[in-house]
Amino acid sequence: MAVIGAAPWRFCSFSDSKLGFSDSLSSPSAKFVRWNAVRFDAVKARSRHVTPIKAVKAFVSGQADGAGGKNGMSTNIVWHECSVDKLERQRLLQQKGCVIWITGLSGSGKSTLACALSRALHFRGNLTYVLDGDNVRHGLNRDLSFRAEDRAENIRRIGEVAKLFSDSGIICIASLISPYRKDRDACRAMLSEGNFIEVFMDIPLEVCEERDPKGLYKLARAGKIRGFTGIDDPYEPPLNCEVVLQQTGGDYNSPSDMAKTVISYLEEKGYLKA
Numbered sequence: 001m002a003v004i005g006a007a008p009w010r011f012c013s014f015s016d017s018k019l020g021f022s023d024s025l026s027s028p029s030a031k032f033v034r035w036n037a038v039r040f041d042a043v044k045a046r047s048r049h050v051t052p053i054k055a056v057k058a059f060v061s062g063q064a065d066g067a068g069g070k071n072g073m074s075t076n077i078v079w080h081e082c083s084v085d086k087l088e089r090q091r092l093l094q095q096k097g098c099v100i101w102i103t104g105l106s107g108s109g110k111s112t113l114a115c116a117l118s119r120a121l122h123f124r125g126n127l128t129y130v131l132d133g134d135n136v137r138h139g140l141n142r143d144l145s146f147r148a149e150d151r152a153e154n155i156r157r158i159g160e161v162a163k164l165f166s167d168s169g170i171i172c173i174a175s176l177i178s179p180y181r182k183d184r185d186a187c188r189a190m191l192s193e194g195n196f197i198e199v200f201m202d203i204p205l206e207v208c209e210e211r212d213p214k215g216l217y218k219l220a221r222a223g224k225i226r227g228f229t230g231i232d233d234p235y236e237p238p239l240n241c242e243v244v245l246q247q248t249g250g251d252y253n254s255p256s257d258m259a260k261t262v263i264s265y266l267e268e269k270g271y272l273k274a
């Protein structure tokens, strides 16, 4: 215990567990060490103009100061808090940063909706940024294939980038097939409650295949593309998402009407004001 007074945060080893503590720190004395570390972070935070409650949150999420900080394969990393925070950025932009995650089959209209939404929000004076699966695979994710593990990594990386955009106060629109529920749910879990808005393009496979703007379904049916979503690879529809968009015929389902539906949701939930 004597060492606690010296510099307790140095003795906290982080693990990948939800709370960020290793099993060896679960005894009563270890809990004391942990709590003191939180207090020390709060004291140190005050001197850096970071609110103590943020320091506690940072500690609990494994982002606190301290040698031994570990995140995946990155060791000895130290979270640096900046005095300009999300709330201030949101006030500047007069909106709330969030992630609108558009999921659905190839050809379901994800990219079209993403752009229509971005255009309509831009017109209203809201700052947005679109992360399109196809586009991100041209750069950041060019090393990833369409195997399940690579799709998961594609979605994880885009989720992390979207989280940064959201933290910047921007309304980030991510449009990806993201066929696996657990991968989408993992992105949802990265963000705070309510900041992940999942939009499901509930368009039947036959309609998507009929559209086939890139001729990919034809190639997949001919066996020239293997593991194509909806043909010989799975798509798991959301069970409980925020918005479902369907094609029931008529003008009502135009991309701009779909964008209006999403904007109504954002308005109702207060995202379009600071």
Ligand SMILES: Nc1ncnc2c1ncn2[C@@H]1O[C@H](COP(=O)(O)OS(=O)(=O)O)[C@@H](OP(=O)(O)O)[C@H]1O
Residues within 6 Å of the ligand: 105, 106, 107, 110, 111, 132, 133, 134, 137, 146, 150, 151, 152, 154, 155, 175, 176, 177, 178, 179, 214, 216, 225, 226, 227, 228, 229, 233
């Ligand atoms: N095997 C296979 N399955 C599905 N889609 C394929 C495949 N191979 C290439 N493409 C093209 O890649 C686009 C989907 O990329 P995503 O990053 O959105 O996919 S995923 O979320 O990782 O599943 C997708 O774009 P969209 O049509 O806009 O959905 C296709 O153009």
Ligand SMILES: Nc1ncnc2c1ncn2[C@@H]1O[C@H](COP(=O)(O)OP(=O)(O)O)[C@@H](O)[C@H]1O
Residues within 6 Å of the ligand: 104, 105, 106, 107, 108, 109, 110, 111, 112, 113, 211, 213, 253, 254, 255, 258
């Ligand atoms: N709401 C809609 N109604 C009718 N056609 C649409 C709609 N949205 C998109 N499309 C058309 O469907 C095709 C696929 O759209 P796209 O946005 O590229 O889908 P995805 O990004 O899901 O692959 C395109 O030819 C597009 O013009």
